[in-house]
Amino acid sequence: MPHPDGSSAVSAREAFSQARRHLPPSLAVAGKLIGRGAVEESAEGCRVVLSDGRVALDFGSYAVTLLGHRHPEVVAAVRGQLDRLPTASRSLLNPVATAAAAELVDYLGGGLRRVYFGLNGSDAVEAVVKLARMATGRTRIVAVEGGYHGKSLGALALTHHHRYRAGLDDLLTGVVHVPADDADAVRRATDDGAVAAVLFEPVQGENGVRPLDVDVLRRWCADAHAHGAMVIADEIQSGLRRCGERSVALAAGLPVDAILLGKPLGGGVLPLSAAICAEHLYAPLIKDPLVHTSTFAGHPLACAALPAALAAVEDLAHRGEHIARQMAERLARVRERWPRLVTDVRGRGLLWGLDLANPHLAGQLILDLAHAGLLVSPCMSRPETLRLLPPLIAQDTELAEAFEVVEAALARLPVDTVGKGRSTDGR
Ligand SMILES: Cc1ncc(COP(=O)(O)O)c(C=O)c1O
Structure with a gap:
């Protein structure tokens, strides 16, 4: 069905069905979980608009959107x-x-x-x-x-x-x-x-x-x-x-x-x-x-x-230096606050890895963040690490928003899966 704007985008339901039939079916499963039944529809700057009208901050996109979307x-x-x-x-x-x-x-x-x-x-x-x-x-x-x-x-x-x-x-x-x-x-x-x-x-x-x-x-x-x-x-x-x-x-x-x-x-x-x-x-x-x-x-x-x-x-290079400092400081605080959940943070500039106590937690956190409006990327060779890739165009308000989402999601993670003797809030 053509869209009113002349494009040929299909409904989310149709897209998942097409993915199941014609692409690796697990892409449909993962996409459906991440988007909670919605697909991506448009984007501008740091934000991606989903087919159900929700908007997500994009700190992922596998390091492609350094300038955000549609600079x-x-x-x-x-x-x-x-x-x-x-x-x-x-x-x-x-x-x-x-x-x-x-x-x-x-x-x-x-x-x-x-x-x-x-x-x-x-x-x-x-x-x-x-x-x-x-x-x-x-x-x-x-x-x-x-x-x-x-x-x-x-x-x-x-x-x-x-x-x-x-x-x-x-x-x-x-x-x-x-x-x-x-x-x-x-x-x-x-x-x-x-x-x-x-x-x-x-x-x-x-x-x-x-x-x-x-x-x-x-x-x-x-x-x-x-x-x-x-x-x-x-x-x-x-x-x-x-x-x-x-x-x-x-x-x-x-x-x-x-x-x-x-x-x-x-x-x-x-x-x-x-x-x-x-x-x-x-x-x-x-x-x-x-x-x-x-x-x-x-x-x-x-x-x-x-x-x-x-x-x-x-x-935007000067902006990058500012964002890099913010990322380092905020992630150090996250690591300090949830030492059992977040076992390490590493990075430089606008490329940061957050190690979770196990790959299952990392997967769950990525999903949780997406549902709360923040897209991040996993690491291809380290399933326990989540990658945060803020774009150079990110404003302070958007960084603050991203960290609010990260902290709220960490507070919700089930620490009992980390191992014995852990307090319920991961400290
Ligand atoms: C360092 C590095 N080299 C090469 C590649 C391969 O690039 P592409 O996936 O565009 O083929 C990647 C992709 O993640 C990468 O991170």
Whole structure:
């Protein structure tokens, strides 16, 4: 049934039925539980409007909505491009894509000069791993235990969690995972000269929000380079000021050969990712641009969003620092008040993980928060951790509202499931 506004949105009931029939059915079950029978209908800024008229604050969206929903300047840039040239001929050079590449290089300081655009994070990971292997003529990649880099086969080889790798191990070869705190691990792994690249997330997002030790990373960079391997920082989740800096790795002075960005790169409006590479890593594409292509790479709509997104992120950077301080203070208080329920809080900038005493409690809290009007994200590799991802545009009133909801929901959690000897309010 078409909507009165001409759109083809279906009723919530129909949507759940379609999901049950045509998508993984458990998506329908989870969506129904979270939305209490409603689906998402529209959004603006920090808020998502549900089909039953309720409104939820969005501090989740898996780190995509750094600028909130439908940031007006991003929407205007995309709309302008939609009316000019929404898709590329791919025979003629597209100036929107070239401008986006130039902006991005400039944004990261100009040291890494070459860009590969993808549509999602896994695309960027796949591309850079392929380039590293081709550029070095080597086959092995070093990744980090707990790391998350996507689920397409090449990216999945780097993702550590067994849940996503089960039954596919024979396709996920050539990767060694090293412990995050082992400063000597890269030296040992690269010693025999067979490693093409070392790839890490400076802040592991899906692994429960774990910043890696910068001194360890510095040593890894030195050892990798000493043995002829490239260094790649996957900042698809942590970059673009999600963790305060444009790039966590570059701000720490790590001599990386590539930075990967994604998630909010298209302004939270369009899918876009990028591998921003040093010349020597990009060499295979300079020699033959057809060795890695995809039909929609460098899509004009997404590339039109990029300069508007970067400008908006920079405009709001000071706001990000304020929100980061608020998050740290408020979450420390939450941890203090419910030490048995909340066993740890970690984070940087606008990326925070809240460990619950067990995965069941984390699941229940996520559900409870949604019902009380706050959307947050789980962590793909840590079911006991809940992720809070406030957008840069969040106002103090919205932060206060979010924490009221969090505290009220924690007060309602059944602490008896934590274990014996706990008081009923979790203290
Ligand atoms: C650090 C990191 N790398 C790569 C990816 C994969 O991105 P995508 O899901 O867009 O393919 C993710 C997704 O969460 C991520 O957090």
